[in-house]
Amino acid sequence: MGRKVLVLNQDYSALSICSVPKAFLLVYLDKAELVAESEQFTLRTVSAEFPMPSVIRLHRYVNLPYKGVMLTxxxxxxxxxxxxxxxxxxxxxxxxxxxxxxxxxxxxxxxxxxxxxxxxxxxGDDTPDEANMKLRQKPFKPTFLVFLREFSDSIEESWMPFLAKKEKAYV
CATH class of the missing domain: 1.10.30.50 (DNA Binding (I), subunit A)
Structure with a gap:
């Protein structure tokens, strides 16, 4: 189960991405609500069937002073x-x-x-200009939303309304 779930803050802003088991647990423990579910998959136990979360929203606001993308x-x-x-x-x-x-x-x-x-x-030890080599794009620091929207390996269609903020990728 390598699928991912978009986690929204209480105000519906994108907060992070987590695994399906973690998201299901947050919903089951009533710490989050299910905003969107997978149309293709469900979670099954021996005696019950549950919708597989695609987007969840936390019941309590999480104050993050800075949501940056880790430099790796x-x-x-x-x-x-x-x-x-x-x-x-x-x-x-x-x-x-x-x-x-x-x-x-x-x-x-x-x-x-x-x-x-x-x-x-x-x-080598030159700048691109000195080596007569042109960069295809200038290096930049992506914002959290831009990184999720543009560079994540798999984005669910149900995530797009929450990631569709108007931001410039190149500052």
């Missing part, structure tokens, strides 16, 4: 579409510091790009 290797790859940002290949991917660390470049969303080993080696 896999999240950078997702943001960049699992493609080298110099040549476009999907083979032998690694991370490249656009401004090299040796020249003061930070490990941040705005300075990391997906690159294949060949392009990363060719660029």
């Amino acid at each position: 290797r896999q999240n950078i790859f997702k943001r960049d579409g699992h493609r080298c940002q110099y040549c476009g290949t999907t083979e032998d991917l690694t991370l490249d510091h656009v401004l090299p660390k040796s020249r003061g470049g930070k490990t941040s969303w705005d300075n990391l790009a997906t690159a294949c080993k060949r392009c990363n080696s060719r660029k």
